[in-house]
Amino acid sequence: MRTPIIAGNWKMFKTVSEATAFFVDVKGKAEVSGVEAVICAPFTTLPALVEAAQGTSIAIGAQNLHFEDNGAFTGEISGVMLKDLGVKYVIIGHSERRAYFAETDEIVNKKVQAAFKHGLTPIVCVGEKLEEREAEQTKSVCQVQTEAAFAGLSAAQAAEVVVAYEPIWAIGTGKSSTAADAEDVIAFIRDVIAGLYDAATANAVRIQYGGSVKPNNVSEYLGQSNIDGALVGGASLEPASFIALVEGAK
Numbered sequence: 001m002r003t004p005i006i007a008g009n010w011k012m013f014k015t016v017s018e019a020t021a022f023f024v025d026v027k028g029k030a031e032v033s034g035v036e037a038v039i040c041a042p043f044t045t046l047p048a049l050v051e052a053a054q055g056t057s058i059a060i061g062a063q064n065l066h067f068e069d070n071g072a073f074t075g076e077i078s079g080v081m082l083k084d085l086g087v088k089y090v091i092i093g094h095s096e097r098r099a100y101f102a103e104t105d106e107i108v109n110k111k112v113q114a115a116f117k118h119g120l121t122p123i124v125c126v127g128e129k130l131e132e133r134e135a136e137q138t139k140s141v142c143q144v145q146t147e148a149a150f151a152g153l154s155a156a157q158a159a160e161v162v163v164a165y166e167p168i169w170a171i172g173t174g175k176s177s178t179a180a181d182a183e184d185v186i187a188f189i190r191d192v193i194a195g196l197y198d199a200a201t202a203n204a205v206r207i208q209y210g211g212s213v214k215p216n217n218v219s220e221y222l223g224q225s226n227i228d229g230a231l232v233g234g235a236s237l238e239p240a241s242f243i244a245l246v247e248g249a250k
């Protein structure tokens with residue numbers, strides 16, 4: 001059975017003191033048996049959060065990494081550095097990075113490989129734009145992005161990947177996909193992975209839904225047989241809301 005995973009993606013929010021205060025509030029309460037809780041936070045807050053999370057079941061993740069280990073890449077952070085901090089997860093290929101920082105499918109794949117090289121678990125984002133959805137290209141877009149992200153991974157690595165299906169039109173808009181629609185696309189993504197590997201590998205992969213997930217709709221998504229969790233932006237920023245999201249995944 002796949003363990004449900006609720007990951008907060010804080011995006012570019014919270015200073016070190018705000019992050020630390022958040023953690024004090026959620027400690028103990030966002031630790032729910034049978035659910036994995038993850039906070040993917042800005043780089044600057046990671047050392048403090050990793051320290052605060054010691055001895056708890058809450059995992060800490062980054063929101064990006066560079067695919068090279070080191071070098072002349074001003075402003076970048078590598079997998080070596082994240083591993084050194086004690087970070088467990090890293091979000092890769094979020095649609096905001098694809099849109100604003102020119103991340104291609106090829107770069108996403110290099111980053112996924114870099115994550116594995118350094119023992120980090122990638123949370124790989126895929127999802128269609130509104131115009132692609134309207135042109136009925138949702139599944140073909142997700143297939144291309146999924147196949148590219150998994151290229152070169154062994155079956156054992158593939159089984160460890162967390163995929164986040166985030167329809168772009170649902171991010172931060174309050175317009176969430178229906179649970180049935182999300183289930184349909186996520187089941188399709190699982191089939192794509194089965195086609196790349198085999199059914200056992202595909203059945204091991206955890207696939208989240210992301211896009212305007214809130215405490216009041218999280219259970220609906222988690223109630224679908226192929227949806228194993230949520231990647232949450234806005235609603236992960238407040239302690240009470242984050243706790244409710246994790247509770248809702250039980």
Ligand code: G3P
Pocket residue numbers: 009094166170171172173174210211212213231232233234235
């Ligand atoms: O990565 C999570 C995200 O893009 C969804 O954001 O604010 O719609 O939950 P939000």
